[in-house]
Amino acid sequence: MLGATIATEPIEGLDILKVLIVDDEPAQRSGLAAMVSAWGMTPETAADGNEALDILSRDSADVILTDLNMPGLDGFSFMEKLREMGDMPPTIVMTAYGNIETAVRTVHDLGAFWFLEKPVQAKTLEVLVSRAAAHASLRADRQTLLRQLANNGALGELVGTSPKMREIFALLQQAGPSKACVLITGESGTGKEMVARTLHKLSPRRQGPFIAINCAALPETLIESELFGHEKGSFTGASERRSGCFELAQHGTLLLDEIGEMPLPTQAKLLRIIEDSKVRRLGGKAEFEVDVRLLAATNKLPEDAIRGGHLREDLFYRLNVFHVHLPPLRERKEDIVPISEALIGDLNDKHNCRVTGISGDVLEALERHNWPGNVRELRNVLERAVILAGEGTVEIQHVPAFLQGRAVAMVATNGASSAIAQDESGSVRFTIGTTVEAAEKGLILRTLEHTRNNKTRAAEILGISLKTLHNKLKEYNS
Numbered sequence: 001m002l003g004a005t006i007a008t009e010p011i012e013g014l015d016i017l018k019v020l021i022v023d024d025e026p027a028q029r030s031g032l033a034a035m036v037s038a039w040g041m042t043p044e045t046a047a048d049g050n051e052a053l054d055i056l057s058r059d060s061a062d063v064i065l066t067d068l069n070m071p072g073l074d075g076f077s078f079m080e081k082l083r084e085m086g087d088m089p090p091t092i093v094m095t096a097y098g099n100i101e102t103a104v105r106t107v108h109d110l111g112a113f114w115f116l117e118k119p120v121q122a123k124t125l126e127v128l129v130s131r132a133a134a135h136a137s138l139r140a141d142r143q144t145l146l147r148q149l150a151n152n153g154a155l156g157e158l159v160g161t162s163p164k165m166r167e168i169f170a171l172l173q174q175a176g177p178s179k180a181c182v183l184i185t186g187e188s189g190t191g192k193e194m195v196a197r198t199l200h201k202l203s204p205r206r207q208g209p210f211i212a213i214n215c216a217a218l219p220e221t222l223i224e225s226e227l228f229g230h231e232k233g234s235f236t237g238a239s240e241r242r243s244g245c246f247e248l249a250q251h252g253t254l255l256l257d258e259i260g261e262m263p264l265p266t267q268a269k270l271l272r273i274i275e276d277s278k279v280r281r282l283g284g285k286a287e288f289e290v291d292v293r294l295l296a297a298t299n300k301l302p303e304d305a306i307r308g309g310h311l312r313e314d315l316f317y318r319l320n321v322f323h324v325h326l327p328p329l330r331e332r333k334e335d336i337v338p339i340s341e342a343l344i345g346d347l348n349d350k351h352n353c354r355v356t357g358i359s360g361d362v363l364e365a366l367e368r369h370n371w372p373g374n375v376r377e378l379r380n381v382l383e384r385a386v387i388l389a390g391e392g393t394v395e396i397q398h399v400p401a402f403l404q405g406r407a408v409a410m411v412a413t414n415g416a417s418s419a420i421a422q423d424e425s426g427s428v429r430f431t432i433g434t435t436v437e438a439a440e441k442g443l444i445l446r447t448l449e450h451t452r453n454n455k456t457r458a459a460e461i462l463g464i465s466l467k468t469l470h471n472k473l474k475e476y477n478s
Contacts, residue, residue, distance in 0.1 A: 017133050020061035021045045022052045022078065023094075024070040032065055035122060039129065049073030053081055061089050062136040063113075063129060068095040083111055084179065088204070090132035094120055111204065157194040159342045162332040168195075168324060175322040176202025181274070183259075183319045184297040186326030188457070189376030192297040193255065195324055200253040205293055208252030211245050216261035224266055225282055234283020246279045249292045259296040259319070260305040267312045274318050294319070329371040329378065336366050336378070343379050344394075347386040354391040361396045365403040372461055373451070380452075402450055444472055 019036045021043055023029050029045040036043035044061070046052035050073045052066070064082075068075035075093060082088040090113035113132050116125065155169045175182055176199050184192045193212060200210045218226055225235075229244030245254055256262070262270070273279055274294060278287040296319045298305065305311035329336065340363075344355055358366075362385070371377050385398040396404055434442075444462065451457040459469045 017062035017136065018042045018044060018060070019063045019065060019129065020052060020055060020089075022047075022049065022064065022066040022070070022075070024048055024067065028067070035125065036129070039126060041129075041133070047072075049075065049078030049081065052078060056082075056085075063132045064089050064091040065125075065129075066091060066093055068093060069097060079112060090135045092116060092125075092128055092132060094118055155198055158191060158198055159339045160332065160335040161338055162334045164327050164332050165335060168326070171322065171324060172198055172202060175199060175324075177204065178322075179293055180321040181293075181319045182295045182322040182324060183302065183316075184295065184324045184326070185302065186297075186299065187328045187374055188299045188460075189374035190326040190328060191375050192299075192326060193257065195326065196253070196255040196295045196297065199295060200293075203253065203293060205252050209249050210253050210255070211249040212255040212257060213245050214257045216258035220263045223263065224269070227266070228269070228279050229281040229284075231281050231283035234281070238283070241281070244279065244281065246273065246290045246292055249290075251291050253293045253295060255295045255297060257297045258299070259315075260298045260300050260302075260310045264309075264312060267315050271312065271315045271318060274315075329374045333367050337363065339375060339378065340366065340382060343382050344386060347379075347383050351383075351387055353386050353389070355386045355389050355394060356392060358394045359396065362394050362399055362403075365396065365399060369403060373457065440472075441476060444469070445476075 019041050021029055021032045021036070023032070023045075024047050029047070033043035033045055041063075044055060046055055048070045049066075052064075053073070055061075066075045066078060073081070075095070079088070079091060079093075082091070088111055091111075092114045093112045094116045096118040113135065114128050116128070155172060158165070158169070158172075160166075160168075172195065182196075182199060184195050186192050196212065197210060200206060213226060215223060225238075225242065225244065227244050227246060229242050229247055230238050232238060232241050256270075273290070276287075277289055277291065279290050280287045298311075300310075302311060302316050302320070306313050306316060340358060344358070347353065348355055366378070366381075373380070381399060381403065382394070384400065385394045388398040389395065444458070447458045447461055448455070451461070455469055456466055459466045462469070
């Protein structure tokens with residue numbers, strides 16, 4: 001039963017909004033609809049959750065008023081469906097069977113805007129609907145702002161104006177508000193973690209923690225402890241209980257970077273957690289529920305990792321609800337200018353510099369380079385340039401030699417020397433008469449120079465194993 005009298009004054013300061021009323025009692029539906037109309041809003045009614053979902057599939061609602069105990073699809077199940085859809089309007093729950101436990105479950109666990117016990121007082125409901133409507137309006141404004149930012153080439157920490165990046169921005173805006181797993185692929189340095197952070201900021205979990213773990217950086221003996229946690233005494237050195245990443249990311253987002261490097265037995269346990277939303281610490285006897293949105297990233301093609309036995313196929317399918325592939329910088333060179341402008345602003349703040357721009361010569365050099373290290377390499381180049389310039393414009397002398405033009409190195413082999421030239425595009429050329437051994441040595445040394453002696457990256461570029469690279473360098477030093 002509704003309490004008190006029906007308010008007759010429209011709520012000021014808000015556009016006409018649509019309110020969906022879900023209640024199995026016809027008298028309640030009609031009474032609430034009359035209130036909503038009196039407040040200057042448009043009501044629509046449904047007798048249960050299924051009918052409400054059918055209405056929402058055709059049209060949206062700005063605010064929802066719902067009963068909990070209904071035949072068919074009840075209020076709890078209805079809100080769970082709304083959360084799965086990923087764009088839950090502010091929802092006010094009304095029930096005649098209220099208690100603290102129910103209130104906590106609906107507001108905290110299911111994401112309801114507010115909880116009310118019946119009979120509902122009209123004035124109280126008016127205030128709550130007004131606040132919920134304002135919340136819906138702010139959220140709509142936020143979505144509009146995000147679309148404008150994306151159209152201008154920025155979304156979260158991501159920057160780009162190329163068609164490929166605009167497609168990614170659109171996908172992130174769709175995937176962000178959902179609970180679905182997302183698989184992020186792309187070469188090293190393309191910004192996979194920035195995509196993950198953007199998804200987190202676009203989600204209802206944005207106030208929760210964002211935890212990232214690099215599966216390739218952890219020894220196989222420790223990765224399960226890091227992920228799932230452990231109890232005191234569960235293994236040698238476990239002197240106290242420790243929470244794992246799933247616990248730390250509760251009600252937030254967990255990014256598993258380099259998922260293809262995770263041991264297969266651990267992948268099997270991860271698959272079960274995705275299916276059951278339950279975790280057991282190492283050495284623990286009981287499982288506990290976790291509410292975590294899972295994101296995964298890899299710099300390898302998932303299909304190759306599956307064929308190579310590094311990634312379980314069933315895990316891939318569970319993670320690959322949404323797939324975001326970041327193209328390398330060489331395939332979207334039109335993004336170099338906006339990315340550089342954004343990076344210079346960040347680097348000015350970091351190093352207390354006052355760089356205002358980049359010269360035309362430097363921009364041409366940046367756009368000629370193929371950027372094997374992608375955005376990470378571009379940031380390193382610009383960080384050096386900003387520090388050297390200090391203020392004003394970044395000039396060609398502020399960037400590394402490989403961007404300034406032709407560089408020539410002399411490689412000595414058996415008493416003779418051969419010229420190795422690197423042109424403006426970064427290509428390496430050898431003069432006629434250069435031996436195979438000298439060419440190989442020159443190519444390896446120039447690649448190491450390019451990667452700033454990062455042997456792992458150099459081995460990837462050269463297409464050889466890290467062990468082979470170390471053996472070659474030992475030969476050159478002998």
